Amino acid sequence: MEAEDMENSIAPPWLELPPEITSSILQKVGPIEMLKSADKVCSYWRRLCHEPAMWRVVKMQNAGADFWDREDDLEKICGRAVECSNGELVDLSLEYFGSDNLLSYIAGRSPQLKRLRLVCSYNVSAVGFSAAVKKFPLLEELHLYYVGISKEAIETIGRSCRGLKSFKLNNQICRHPYIEYDDEAIAIAQNMPELRHLQLLGNKMTNEGLEAILNGCPRLESLDLRRCLNVQLEGELGKRCSSQIKSLRHPEDPTEDYGLDTEMHDFESFDEDYPSGFSDIDLISDDDDDYEFSYGSNYSDDDDDDEMFDY
Known part of the structure; x- marks a missing residue:
């Protein structure tokens, strides 16, 4: 084998790291970069980025000058994160984005959710939130900052999440x-x-x-x-x-x-x-x-297996 071929065949140094260390590094870059960049580095990283255990905790924030332009993109990334969790999501935090459609999608695929935090999720309505929270029976912590919910929504939360x-x-x-x-x-x-x-x-x-x-x-x-x-x-x-x-x-x-x-x-x-x-x-x-979600009614109690995002 020629020297050039041998040099090209040497595995990149990051592939020699133990999986648990690589997973820890990937989690520190955050869900947005994991799904937009890190999972495209190599097949090994892509496999790790899509392990359900990597998505038990998801924390996403909308920030920057392109605040409103990014909201639709962030919802799609969040939807992909929920898909990667394969039902193992337990802790979710969304800041400055979120909608009834996204919550409905999350609710249909996250039966193990225990902690939910929404900050300035202005497109979440009382009706949409009430429909979603019915599917979070294990919820123990619910933190809402500047999210408009009603007295009726609070009653629904209490009835649906008895262990809150x-x-x-x-x-x-x-x-x-x-x-x-x-x-x-x-x-x-x-x-x-x-x-x-x-x-x-x-x-x-x-x-x-x-x-x-x-x-x-x-x-x-x-x-x-x-x-x-x-x-x-x-x-x-x-x-x-x-x-x-x-x-x-x-x-x-x-x-x-x-x-x-x-x-x-x-x-x-x-x-x-x-x-x-x-x-x-x-x-x-x-x-x-303008949001393109492929499932049906926002507030249906029936799960829809249609995919929300194109991969």
Whole structure:
């Protein structure tokens, strides 16, 4: 064999690494680069990138100047990640993208999901979320930041995810402290008895809603009420919170460790049906019809085996 042929036949150094080390390296590059670049390096990497164990945890964020242009692409990548998980997905986090169609697709293929986190997923509606969450019976942690869901959706979450232990429902804070709304708090109290951890930053509930939560969630260990401007932790209610809750964050406590916008905002108009300051209509993009998902109705309870993406 000629020297040039021998040189070309030498395997690249990364192929000599143990599979567990290579898998760890690939996971650090993140799901987007894994499915757009890393899986095209060689057949060995492609095989590892498509192992279900690599996709038990999926965390994706939409960021950069091309924010809106990338959303459709990110949904397709997320769909591919769900396919690669082969039903083993247990932890999913989506930031600044997501839609009813994507959630429906994920729900039909992720029966083992235990943790779900959505941040500013403006194209997720209360109706779409309610339809999806029915297929997450093992869900233990649900963290929603600036996602518009309704009282009815909270009730559906409680009925469908009986083992839910951690719930975060955080709204953008608006300057309407006189607006009082306890329906969300009461829905939590009546449908989530197993909660250990609850965060309701910026909620419009009053002391009545807080009392309902203390009565309905007896196992609650931590409660975050920061920026809940209608709650007054004084007198007997304050004493009860201090004695019943191990870790209590007060409405006036600082929010530097929160990580998202906690500045107060003025809204030009306010719909009484949506006390959080925005409606489902506000959260639906005009470009929703541009998404090409090949399955049928967004809210059907029947699984559809059609592929959502072209590989």
